[in-house]
Amino acid sequence: MITVTNLSKKIGDVQALDNLSFSAHDGHITGLLGPNGAGKTTCLRTVFGLLAADEGHAEIDGIDVAKEPTKAKAQLGLFPDPFGLYERLSPREYISYFAELSGMSKNDAKQATQNVIAQLKLEDIADRRCKGFSQGQRMKTALAQAIVHKPTNIILDEPTRGLDVMSTRLLRDILLSLKAAGHCVLFSSHVMQEVAALCDQVIVMADGKVVATGSPEELCQQTGKDSLEDAFIQLIGTDEGIAA
Amino acid sequence: MKTVIAMVRKELIDAMRDKRSVMAGLYYAIGTPLLMCGMFMVLIGQLSSPEDLNINITNSDNAPDLVRFLNNRGINASTDEGVSVKDVKDIELIISDDYAENMAKAKPAEVTLIADNSNEKLQKSIRRVELQLQAYSSEMGSLRLIARGINPAVVQPVKVIVEDQATPDSKGGFILGIAIFTMIYSVFISGMNLAIDTSAGERERNSLALLLSHPISTRQLVLGKIIAVTCFALLGLLLILLVSKFAYTFVPWQELGFSVNISPDFMGLMLFIGIPLAIMAATLQLFVSFMAKSFKEAQSYLTMVLFVPLALSMAASYNIAPDVLEWLPVSGQQQALMAFIKGREIPMLQLLVSSGATLVLSVALALGLEKLLKSEKVVFGL
CATH class of the missing domain: 3.40.50.300 (P-loop containing nucleotide triphosphate hydrolases)
Known part of the structure; x- marks a missing residue:
């Protein structure tokens, strides 16, 4: 609310x-x-x-x-415009980093990242670096970051x-x-x-x-x-x- | 704290993958000691043995004794064997036709020295020739007095004795100063790119607002970034120490009468003293680059700002106003390290004060950073 x-x-x-x-x-x-x-x-x-x-x-x-x-x-979870991706990190690292910043422990963050990757069907790009991602892939990564900590x-x-x-x-x-x-x-x-x-x-x-x-x-x-x-x-x- | 650790980990992973940041540190840490080594080798070669001086001597046949005298003192005639034309200085010594005759009659025998005295490159050589000519003249005079049964000391009313108090160590002070300066400066250079990337770069990529929208305090954010940049700076310092330890063994220090020995003790002390310096370098660079709007702007500001530690450190090795400098950041630590490597006692009080000042400056800058990041203008570049 x-x-x-x-x-x-x-x-x-x-x-x-x-x-x-x-x-x-x-x-x-x-x-x-x-x-x-x-x-x-x-x-x-x-x-x-x-x-x-x-x-x-x-x-x-x-x-x-x-x-x-x-x-x-x-x-709060924020899906910003522009996305603000870190090009040298993979989506998995990126998502779990922000999960930790939202207060999760390292292990919880890892688990939550795995869940959100499955939820958004990010498996194929999860361990590639964000550099060179298409707009759709970027959107998914940014969205995963916004909802990972539920x-x-x-x-x-x-x-x-x-x-x-x-x-x-x-x-x-x-x-x-x-x-x-x-x-x-x-x-x-x-x-x-x-x-x-x-x-x-x-x-x-x-x-x-x-x-x-x-x-x-x-x-x-x-x-x-x-x-x-x-x-x-x-x-x-x-x-x-x-x-x- | 957990958040700060997560941030430091991310910043370091990110930086390690950034070729630009890693290379900037590496080039400096590896290149500088090698460059210094080459420079020292040339410098020591020049300091330790004065080169032979080749000049033109006209009518040298008239004064074989004088020519021999000069020759013994490293001043050769251009006609001598093994003297190539391009090594001959533009100095001419003309021995008069009646030189031998006048010399034999104990009359003043004339020699003429022709050279351009306004040519700075020649001045040192001209003085050297003049000095040797005078030395020859007074030696001949003494011999004549002795031949006439007079003690030559009567024509030397004043005897000047020069005692050189310079020890081999203090002679090498300048070289030592430069060597230590390059190491201290590495904490400023190594972390610079990361500092820019993680501040101005972060804003340029639009990730700063995203970062701040998370439940972290600006203090945590500032701490995380400072620690990451400090780690990088210290890594650069460690690297330059290792490379220097290896490279400086090739310099012929013994010719100067002392040696620059990068001992494990020195490395330990340098790293320890380097910690507050690295923290200050990190906060200073982050502070400056957060004020800049873009990566490039930050780069140009930082190059200007880095002149300050450069000036402090240089002044310390040239002994300009050394009393104040002992207490200041950078130069204070530099002087303590120089004392250590010369085998003298480390000025503890001065080292503590300058390290303390370094830390106080860092805290002030960190608080400033915290304030900057709370400002909408800085975060969004409004």
Whole structure:
């Protein structure tokens, strides 16, 4: 469970987050949908405590990130954008390294790495160095890193960017299975199809503000449009519409 | 602690697989002692035996005795056997036509020395010829006085006695200083690439934010990186000691009257003294490269920063302002090591103070690093 309350953050002269509030629940997939520059990544970084909010706070399972960062981060898994792989390590070394950083003992980390490698069908590349991996292989390695320590909350930043159809499907299946296992999945995206196909709840963001919240169907109903794409344009584009 | 160990292990595995990091350390540790050896051999050759000086002597037949005198002191005429033309210095000694006649009559016999005194390369040789000519002149004078029954001492009212207090060891101080300096500097060079790779490189690869999103404190992160870079620096030091031990046996030290013996005792002391130095080198390099935005930027900053230990160490071996330097990081340790290898007593208090200062500096830099990594600007390069 991730709860964000009245979050505001200014980066330079830009108001990146403007009184942002939402919550993502366990056993749900929540999509953070917004155009480029809406503040999605800033929002996720603030949830991770990497950026300090000017106002408001973010809570992970009821723990304030700013106050108890280590405890809060132990409940989180991050699938970053870009992935941040270590090219000279193999996925097995990479995954178990981050498992240890998440607080597991060396042996537990090894076991958990073996499990996640089997789960994501990484066996064929598990002991090759990451240098030269395809985008799909990189995605799988990064995802394995995010879920190896079985955090209750998993955050993905633009997970489908640059992936082919097969990799996207695989990712989708994994996210659905995480949801079925009761995890709280929060991801940011600007791809409508992804959000429409996966999300139980969509948070539409523009200019650092929440514009609308609801399931894809609810958003369509609310705007009177047939597709999420039209609904999205309607929701964020009203200003532009008036200006035009 | 467990987390820190995991980080150090990962950093070392990562670094060992990075050819650039390993090579930077290896080239220095193996290349420098060999280079030094070659340099010392040339230097010792020049210091120990002054070369023969070949000059042009005109009318040498008029003064066979003078020519013989000069010859005995290593000054040869260009016409002598075995003198090749290119070895002849541009100095000409003209013996006048009436030299023999005047000499026989005890009148001043004229010789003319022609050379360009503004030519710096020649100055030393010109002085050498002048000195020997004067020596010959006063010897002849003494002989004439003796022939006339007068003690030559009456024309020497002042007798100057020069006592050279330089011991063979202190003469070699400069060479020793350089040899030890190359070893100390290895802790700065060996870990440099790893320090850049694990800081500026980490951010360039976008893995820094991922690392910080894990439940670890910045202190653990900083410690892990410092320990990893320190290990690498000490490894470089160990390597250069081993190579030096082997290579320095080939230098003809005996010609200088002392020897640079890389004994196991010295190696042990050097490694021990090297630990605080390596820690400081690691924190300094990490601190500087975390401030840089990219790998290349970090490289250029670090080359500038590394002039500071270079200057300290060099000053210590040239004896510039030695009193203050004994207490400072790098130069303090350098002087203690020089004392040890010269067989003198190690200045314990100075060594303790300079090592302490080294550690205090390291802690200050580490705390600075911790603060840097909490800043959004540094982490994301905003």
